[in-house]
Amino acid sequence: QKEVEQDPGPLSVPEGAIVSLNCTYSNSAFQYFMWYRQYSRKGPELLMYTYSSGNKEDGRFTAQVDKSSKYISLFIRDSQPSDSATYLCAMSEGGRRALTFGSGTRLQVQP
Amino acid sequence: NAGVTQTPKFQVLKTGQSMTLQCAQDMNHNSMYWYRQDPGMGLRLIYYSASEGTTDKGEVPNGYNVSRLNKREFSLRLESAAPSQTSVYFCATTLQGTSTEAFFGQGTRLTVV
Numbered sequence: 001q002k003e004v005e006q007d008p009g010p011l012s013v014p015e016g017a018i019v020s021l022n023c024t025y026s027n028s029a030f031q032y033f034m035w036y037r038q039y040s041r042k043g044p045e046l047l048m049y050t051y052s053s054g055n056k057e058d059g060r061f062t063a064q065v066d067k068s069s070k071y072i073s074l075f076i077r078d079s080q081p082s083d084s085a086t087y088l089c090a091m092s093e094g095g096r097r098a099l100t101f102g103s104g105t106r107l108q109v110q111p
Numbered sequence: 112n113a114g115v116t117q118t119p120k121f122q123v124l125k126t127g128q129s130m131t132l133q134c135a136q137d138m139n140h141n142s143m144y145w146y147r148q149d150p151g152m153g154l155r156l157i158y159y160s161a162s163e164g165t166t167d168k169g170e171v172p173n174g175y176n177v178s179r180l181n182k183r184e185f186s187l188r189l190e191s192a193a194p195s196q197t198s199v200y201f202c203a204t205t206l207q208g209t210s211t212e213a214f215f216g217q218g219t220r221l222t223v224v
Contacts, residue, residue, distance in 0.1 A: 043201055043215030092209035099209050103153035
């Protein structure tokens with residue numbers, strides 16, 4: 001079993017829809033949770049960063065972390081065609097240990 | 112300000128050939144990482160260097176070696192390339208460890224035939 005599980009999609013939604021992306025994990029020591037966005041043939045870029053449990057909002061994006069359920073989510077409101085990309089969740093225990101990534105969910109927002 | 116620069120961007124190797132992937136950062140970050148990305152597998156850590164002078168194995172280190180040449184540069188070497196090493200390779204840096212944002216290079220697309 002992978003340490004981080006993420007539905008690969010693809011997920012296709014109409015423009016303006018609310019998108020929900022999710023990851024589950026098994027390592028209870030994870031305390032830093034991130035979402036990266038990766039456009040085709042580009043490197044990942046940080047989208048959202050959360051420490052421990054709770055919600056964080058940034059414009060149209062909301063990240064949620066539920067450590068009791070080992071479940072994290074990314075919500076995109078009023079989705080745009082420019083949001084079409086692969087979204088990767090990533091987690092770490094902190095310190096020297098490297099990030100552990102989900103496999104990524106490919107999102108397509110149709111105009 | 113270039114950020115994280117990887118060279119080359121594309122490479123085709125024959126089985127058994129060797130090559131070195133270069134990564135350089137101008138962000139004055141301490142930690143550097145090499146990942147490979149394969150379809151359906153996400154990003155898997157090959158090696159990382161928490162600080163200058165140290166390197167550690169990641170999830171998939173077999174067939175690779177690394178050198179942290181100085182604070183700016185972290186290279187990945189394939190001594191005898193195999194078709195299973197066909198992948199997209201990403202270098203990343205963080206200011207310190209994994210509690211801070213990781214910045215990625217543009218990637219190197221490697222095909223081993």
